[in-house]
Every structure is written in structure tokens, then in C-alpha cells.
Amino acid sequence: MKRTLHLLASLCWAAVLIGVATACSKTEDDSAERWRTANDAAFAAVKRDAAYTEIKSPGHEGSIYYKELKKGAGTKPILFTSTVSLYARGRFVADYPDNKYIRQGAVFQSWLEADGVPFTTLVSSVGVPPKGFSAYTLTKGVRVALQYMHEGDRWEVWVPYTLGLGENDGSLFVNVMPSSSATKIPAYSTLVFEIEVVGVHS
Template sequence: MRSTYSYFCINLTDMAKQEYIDKNRRWLAEKATEPGVQPLDKGIYYKILKRGNGPSPNRNSVVTVHYTGRTINGKAFDSSRGGVAPAFRLRDLIPGWIIALQQMKVGDKWEVYIPFEQAYGKISQPGIPGGSTLIFEIELIAIG
């Protein structure tokens, strides 16, 4: 049987996690009202930083991108800047990237706001607490 103290600690941890998720949801809802921010499917939003005029990838495409990923506190957790732009098979990425990149054209540079449900969910990743809304600056360089 669990002690009252251990039950209390578990509930506090659960409460802190829920508060963090709620804070991220509020941040995204506020971001969605800013000028230039547009909706995509499944609660994802984006802002166009630079327009391209090339083709758009499909789910099976290999895309070459430059990107920087941040949490809502502005802390960068990953970036390809300063190196060679990596190539990824689109279908192997997080759902938020799959949805956003299929709408982008080669040459586009977007800031994409992805709710945790379309990113890593409630599971923490290195540098990313579970339940995090993610902000990615993504530049679609090439398809193929």
C-alpha cells in the first residue's frame, strides 16, 4: 500500500505536468491570434517568413531542410544551422512536420507552431519536456 506521502508526491508531479501542458496550450492559443499566423490541420499553426515558388513534397518525399527547434521559453533544443542541411524521409518525421512540410514549397521558410500531440506527446525527449509545444523555423531547400 502506498504511503500518503508517496501518493501526495505523485499527485504533485502529475499536477505540475498538467500545469506545464496547460501553459503550453495557452501559449499556442495566444500565438494563433497574432497577425500573419495561419492554421493548418490538427492544431498546428505557421507564419511565412519567406515565400518560395518550387514544388511541394508528398508524404513519401525525401526533403532537405534547414531548421531550428525551440520550446516556448525560447530554448533551442536542435538546429541544422551552421552545418550541411540534412535530408529526411518525410513520413519518418513527427506528425507536425509531415503536415506542415506537405503544404510548403521549395524555397519557403516558415515558423511552425506544433502542439505536443503532433510532436512527441507527453514523453520527454533530450531538451524537450513532455507536453511541450514546439516552435520550428523550417526552410525547405529541396525535394528528392
């Protein structure tokens, strides 16, 4: 009898745990879906805004949209094989449900002139995790934008998830440069970057 009662109690407890896990999973799924919907809506609004210009990805992964904040004096083209120096700041475009850190306008990445020397990188390396790291410096969408910019330009660039970190959670370095500090970026995130090119070296 005791063994039977113990078995019944164990089964009941297992059922409770399964129910809790199922409820948590459903809540997480609902939050993720609401996040994706909000990000898609923000990007769709920018697409309709005449202040932004479309650039299509050469890899047919979608388009970015940019607004010129400052026009530089540079004329040298930036190629896929070029090396550039830049400053960058990235922000979220929506609020993640029940997350006080991921809010619309919250900065997830920043390295500006006041912080020190600019970040220097091969354009071809942008959107690729540095060797030995799982986090990214910037995104493929920024790589697309750079190839249309010139030295001195400062742009606001909207990047859809297809040219960002995609359909899975990922991470971007807080200070752009590879380090131990990175920000988690949820799947299906639309990201907005302010990019300033301060040097074109090759």
C-alpha cells in the same frame, strides 16, 4: 517487547516513506498540469494571432499554425512521398516549473546552415522514430507543414502536442539527425520550429 517496538518503528518509517512519495507524486502532478496549461495557453494565443495561418492535419489530429519568414523561389510541390533537405531549430514555448533547462524560448533542437550539410529525409518518415532509436528527428506537425512548403521557404511552425510527442514524455534528437544526443520533451508540449527547405529531390 523489543520485537513490538521494532515493528512499530518499521511501520512508522514506512508511513513516512509513503507520505514523502505521495507528496512528491502530487508535486510532479501539479508541475505537469501547470506545464500543460501554459503550453495550451501559448498555442491558443497563436491561434488568435492574425500573423499565423492554420493548416489542418489530414489525420484529424488537430492543426498547426505557421508564419512565413521567407518565401522561396521553388515551385515543385512537396508530397508525402518526397525526399527533402532542410534545416531546423526547435524551441519550448513555456517554463516548466522548477526546471532550469526547460524555459520559454530555450532551444531543444538545432541544425542550421552554419552547422553543416542539411538533414535529408523522406517526408513520410518525419514524425516516426528511426529504426533502432526511441527518439524522434522531428514531429508529425512538421510533416504536415512540409507538404505545404516549397524549396527556399522558411517557416515558423507551431505544433500542438497532438501533432508533437503526445501525452507522454518523449525525446527529440538535439541535432535533428539520429545520434546518441537527445532532449527530453515533457508530455503535452507545444513546440515551435523554424524550418527551412533547401532541397526537394523527388
